[in-house]
Amino acid sequence: MSEQPPRDDDAILANMLREAESLCLSQDALLCGQYRHLQDRIRALIELRECFQIKAGG
Amino acid sequence: MSLQSPFAASPLLAQVAGLTRDELERLQLVKLRRQLERLYVQSPYYRARMEFGGFKPEELTSLAMFRERFPTSNKADFLADQLDHPPFGHRLGIAREHVALVNMTGGTSGQGQEIYGRSQRDIHMQGYLHALPWFLAGLRPGDMAINCVPAGGVTTGGWGPGEGLRIIGATGFHVGGTLSTDAKIDLMLKLGDVNFIYASTNYLHTLTEALMRRDLDPQKVFPGMRALFIAAEGYPIEWAQKIEAFWGCGLQEGYGSTQCAGFGGSTCDKGVVTKDGKRGLIHLFEWETMFEIVDPGTGEPTPSGEVGEMVVTNLSIEGSAVIRFRTGDAARFVSHRDSGSGWGWNAIECGTIGRFDDMMKIRGNNVWPSSIDAAVFAHADVAEYAGRVFTTEDGKTEIEVRLALSDNAAMTYSPEQRQALFQSVRSAIKERNNIWVTLIEVERSELPEFAYKARRWKDERQSGYRL
Numbered sequence: 001m002s003e004q005p006p007r008d009d010d011a012i013l014a015n016m017l018r019e020a021e022s023l024c025l026s027q028d029a030l031l032c033g034q035y036r037h038l039q040d041r042i043r044a045l046i047e048l049r050e051c052f053q054i055k056a057g058g
Numbered sequence: 059m060s061l062q063s064p065f066a067a068s069p070l071l072a073q074v075a076g077l078t079r080d081e082l083e084r085l086q087l088v089k090l091r092r093q094l095e096r097l098y099v100q101s102p103y104y105r106a107r108m109e110f111g112g113f114k115p116e117e118l119t120s121l122a123m124f125r126e127r128f129p130t131s132n133k134a135d136f137l138a139d140q141l142d143h144p145p146f147g148h149r150l151g152i153a154r155e156h157v158a159l160v161n162m163t164g165g166t167s168g169q170g171q172e173i174y175g176r177s178q179r180d181i182h183m184q185g186y187l188h189a190l191p192w193f194l195a196g197l198r199p200g201d202m203a204i205n206c207v208p209a210g211g212v213t214t215g216g217w218g219p220g221e222g223l224r225i226i227g228a229t230g231f232h233v234g235g236t237l238s239t240d241a242k243i244d245l246m247l248k249l250g251d252v253n254f255i256y257a258s259t260n261y262l263h264t265l266t267e268a269l270m271r272r273d274l275d276p277q278k279v280f281p282g283m284r285a286l287f288i289a290a291e292g293y294p295i296e297w298a299q300k301i302e303a304f305w306g307c308g309l310q311e312g313y314g315s316t317q318c319a320g321f322g323g324s325t326c327d328k329g330v331v332t333k334d335g336k337r338g339l340i341h342l343f344e345w346e347t348m349f350e351i352v353d354p355g356t357g358e359p360t361p362s363g364e365v366g367e368m369v370v371t372n373l374s375i376e377g378s379a380v381i382r383f384r385t386g387d388a389a390r391f392v393s394h395r396d397s398g399s400g401w402g403w404n405a406i407e408c409g410t411i412g413r414f415d416d417m418m419k420i421r422g423n424n425v426w427p428s429s430i431d432a433a434v435f436a437h438a439d440v441a442e443y444a445g446r447v448f449t450t451e452d453g454k455t456e457i458e459v460r461l462a463l464s465d466n467a468a469m470t471y472s473p474e475q476r477q478a479l480f481q482s483v484r485s486a487i488k489e490r491n492n493i494w495v496t497l498i499e500v501e502r503s504e505l506p507e508f509a510y511k512a513r514r515w516k517d518e519r520q521s522g523y524r525l
């Protein structure tokens with residue numbers, strides 16, 4: 001059985017934020033508010049994980 | 059199968075539990091500087107306060123400097139700001155079009171309602187600041203939860219719990235204010251496998267009274283109950299012990315407010331009563347919200363063990379963030395060194411949080427309603443009470459307490475038992491508050507039921523002086 005690489009939730013969230021920021025450029029007025037909702041949820045998740053960086057000397 | 063400890067179940071929680079005090083304060087400073095940099099640009103209200111303190115955010119080198127140089131705000135400051143710059147005031151700090159949720163304070167102070175504009179990101183944070191203490195208390199994804207606090211409306215207490223239950227992945231029944239107490243119990247009986255209840259202290263008392271009246275044993279009818287979570291009001295230790303024994307699960311408490319955007323701390327998984335029968339501690343989530351506990355007269359930090367005023371700074375909220383806000387909440391401060399938790403988080407004593415502006419000066423004594431609550435409800439056969447302070451025709455201050463017995467006691471107590479109980483209640487009030495009161499027994503139906511924060515006291519002394 002191959003060994004799983006360690007999860008890097010911070011990197012996953014950073015990628016998701018970049019993708020969500022792209023979605024926010026949408027010209028669809030019905031969807032752009034929902035994309036912003038998604039983007040801000042990701043921002044909140046990134047921020048509430050910040051304590052990991054302090055321990056790591058960040 | 060026993061529930062895994064929240065710290066074992068969440069690496070994130072293990073991380074914050076493992077932060078030293080120095081690491082925690084370093085994190086606070088990083089977040090605070092970022093918050094102030096943003097507000098300096100986007101909030102004329104807070105920029106003016108930084109200019110008054112003579113510093114720019116990038117010049118902030120320590121938390122001590124922040125406390126020395128940044129002026130506090132209070133409710134009157136916020137109301138004046140709103141009046142000058144409606145509707146949100148210059149403290150809003152985000153673009154108006156990014157406000158996705160409007161919250162207001164309850165207005166129970168009579169001074170006016172503060173208005174708060176929250177972004178989409180803040181809505182998640184408000185949910186998180188409810189989910190965090192509830193996860194610590196034992197709530198897990200997939201659980202069934204009963205929220206007895208009225209949902210919706212304009213308050214943070216109306217919106218935060220729903221978001222908290224959703225983001226944790228629990229199934230929430232928001233029955234506060236919409237179903238009668240008996241209807242709530244009927245619903246819970248249908249559900250059966252209820253795991254968690256959130257209620258005001260007062261409402262948990264009402265719910266427990268109703269179960270007793272219906273001769274229902276919660277340990278049999280709700281065997282999956284993991285935690286009862288209360289907020290908003292003080293209570294005696296004896297009451298908490300009886301609640302835990304009756305329900306057969308832990309009782310946890312949180313300290314929260316609109317200014318904290320949810321809960322600023324909780325008893326975590328440690329309970330409101332310690333193993334040796336003392337009051338537990340509310341451990342403060344200081345990596346999300348910064349707390350100072352200060353002498354309300356001098357503004358100086360309160361020593362560990364003393365009562366002071368809670369001063370709040372949001373580190374993780376962007377819309378209508380509060381910076382050094384004087385809450386008027388009175389709490390006994392316990393330093394992280396004295397908390398016995400092994401964590402770097404400071405704490406406050408649970409079950410005794412009062413309001414400086416609720417304090418009544420009666421015959422030279424500082425009397426808090428929460429302190430009288432503790433004295434009265436230490437007697438299990440008391441169901442509810444209401445008090446008033448008034449001036450007699452000859453100018454004397456009198457205190458009257460109308461008190462209702464529980465249904466069972468009202469039916470079965472002899473005159474001698476009534477007299478003994480009343481004497482005990484009077485003595486307990488005197489012991490805690492140094493005042494003698496006049497007690498009058500009334501029917502339970504003559505006193506109100508409170509769905510959220512109880513308002514049991516009326517100060518009618520001013521009207522006694524009208525000519």
